Amino acid sequence: MKNRPTGLKNGEGPRHIMTVRLAILSRGPRLYSTRRLLEEAEKRDCYVEVLDPMRLSITVGNEEPRILNAGWPVEIDAVIPRIGYSITHHGVALIRQFERLGVYVANSSDGISHSRDKLHATQLLTKNRIPVPTTCHVRTWQDVEGALSRVGGMPVVVKVSEGTQGSGVFLVHSEERARELTYKLLSEGHHVLVQEYIEESHGRDVRVIVVGGKVVAAMRRRSRGREFRSNFHLNGTVESIELPVEYADVARRAARLLNLDVAGVDLLESNRGPLVLEVNSSPGLEGIEGATGINVAGEIIEHCIINQGFSNIGLDQLLRSRPGHGVVSVNISRHPILNGKQIGDVFTNVNEHFVFAVAREGMHIWKPRRTFMLRRGDEIICYGEIAKIHQQLGSWISHSIDNNNVSPSTIEFSDESY
Numbered sequence: 001m002k003n004r005p006t007g008l009k010n011g012e013g014p015r016h017i018m019t020v021r022l023a024i025l026s027r028g029p030r031l032y033s034t035r036r037l038l039e040e041a042e043k044r045d046c047y048v049e050v051l052d053p054m055r056l057s058i059t060v061g062n063e064e065p066r067i068l069n070a071g072w073p074v075e076i077d078a079v080i081p082r083i084g085y086s087i088t089h090h091g092v093a094l095i096r097q098f099e100r101l102g103v104y105v106a107n108s109s110d111g112i113s114h115s116r117d118k119l120h121a122t123q124l125l126t127k128n129r130i131p132v133p134t135t136c137h138v139r140t141w142q143d144v145e146g147a148l149s150r151v152g153g154m155p156v157v158v159k160v161s162e163g164t165q166g167s168g169v170f171l172v173h174s175e176e177r178a179r180e181l182t183y184k185l186l187s188e189g190h191h192v193l194v195q196e197y198i199e200e201s202h203g204r205d206v207r208v209i210v211v212g213g214k215v216v217a218a219m220r221r222r223s224r225g226r227e228f229r230s231n232f233h234l235n236g237t238v239e240s241i242e243l244p245v246e247y248a249d250v251a252r253r254a255a256r257l258l259n260l261d262v263a264g265v266d267l268l269e270s271n272r273g274p275l276v277l278e279v280n281s282s283p284g285l286e287g288i289e290g291a292t293g294i295n296v297a298g299e300i301i302e303h304c305i306i307n308q309g310f311s312n313i314g315l316d317q318l319l320r321s322r323p324g325h326g327v328v329s330v331n332i333s334r335h336p337i338l339n340g341k342q343i344g345d346v347f348t349n350v351n352e353h354f355v356f357a358v359a360r361e362g363m364h365i366w367k368p369r370r371t372f373m374l375r376r377g378d379e380i381i382c383y384g385e386i387a388k389i390h391q392q393l394g395s396w397i398s399h400s401i402d403n404n405n406v407s408p409s410t411i412e413f414s415d416e417s418y
């Protein structure tokens with residue numbers, strides 16, 4: 001085996017370096033992206049295999065979970081999922097099984113499923129103040145009229161929540177057409193979104209590849225002719241760009257929030273700055289490598305090699321495995337009695353449990369001091385024994401409910417606090 005960089009200097013850590021065993025989960029070994037990942041992994045002396053997810057089977061029971069390939073257990077250190085849309089359900093279940101086995105996965109199972117549902121992804125992003133085009137979920141054609149006005153009027157974009165490569169995305173100029181199209185898409189069983197049309201970004205968007213929280217490449221995509229969708233697979237053109245810092249920040253945060261170590265973040269260039277359109281968990285590599293000349297596949301493999309010893313864990317899920325324990329949050333906007341109070345007033349018994357963070361304006365303040373003052377818009381996040389947390393916070397919460405019931409108008413907010 002040839003030497004490969006380990007990030008360790010002589011004498012700094014364990015010396016036994018083993019070959020990393022990598023699996024690329026893909027149904028298309030001949031596809032450009034799969035071939036490139038394979039090639040870069042081989043260059044770095046990984047043991048690498050392309051596994052067809054449809055040939056892998058999952059066994060769950062009370063024994064150690066297993067994944068079998070033609071009857072043999074799959075034993076690997078890291079997985080790069082390239083799960084096609086048509087097999088999302090099985091693909092996500094497989095990734096979840098790899099996660100349970102403690103195998104490093106470049107994209108988490110929840111990251112893949114959340115990013116495939118544009119509505120869900122948008123909800124996660126907006127909760128964390130990531131800018132997106134205004135989007136309405138419509139459940140009947142009668143909802144369309146209201147949705148049109150909420151997204152700012154005509155024209156609008158109508159799209160299915162789980163589409164890809166531009167299929168299921170339409171620019172619509174009349175209310176009648178919006179209604180017709182919505183009716184048709186709903187009757188085909190789709191979830192339908194009506195979205196603000198970002199006119200200044202017509203026919204173009206920015207694709208940013210984020211690997212391990214780092215922007216590795218960015219390009220602008222443009223559509224041809226009268227087409228308004230700029231997808232590479234719809235014959236769009238691509239060009240390398242210098243990414244403004246604001247765009248890079250938004251892309252990195254979006255990838256992180258969706259729990260994707262490898263992500264293609266699509267941004268629209270709007271008059272109010274970057275807007276996240278969607279986050280792709282299996283971004284195509286052909287367009288971006290061609291446009292920028294950057295070895296994106298190599299970056300992905302390097303990232304997997306460095307991270308293969310670690311696996312993802314959901315804190316909430318982990319805590320819930322202890323009876324009675326979990327994570328809860330309290331939003332100060334819903335409990336105005338807490339506005340202006342110090343953490344020490346609210347949590348008098350810090351030995352039994354503790355506040356571990358206050359979320360404020362998209363940031364977290366970890367282990368805030370007892371004198372930390374809460375204000376409207378903050379969210380207190382606690383973990384530990386739920387009953388004890390409730391006991392501690394209960395009197396404040398019921399107090400604020402009483403207040404709300406008696407006379408909401410008497411609750412005062414101090415303006416300078418936000």
Ligand SMILES: Nc1ncnc2c1ncn2[C@@H]1O[C@H](COP(=O)(O)OP(=O)(O)O)[C@@H](O)[C@H]1O
Pocket residue numbers: 133157159163164165166167168169195196197198199201202203204205228229230231266268277278
């Ligand atoms: N709200 C919008 N305003 C302007 N252009 C849009 C909007 N939504 C989509 N587009 C264009 O259509 C393309 C495809 O939309 P997208 O939501 O990314 O669907 P897909 O998942 O099929 O790629 C985008 O890359 C962009 O060029």
Ligand SMILES: [Mg+2]
Pocket residue numbers: 165166231266278
């Ligand atoms: Mg897209």
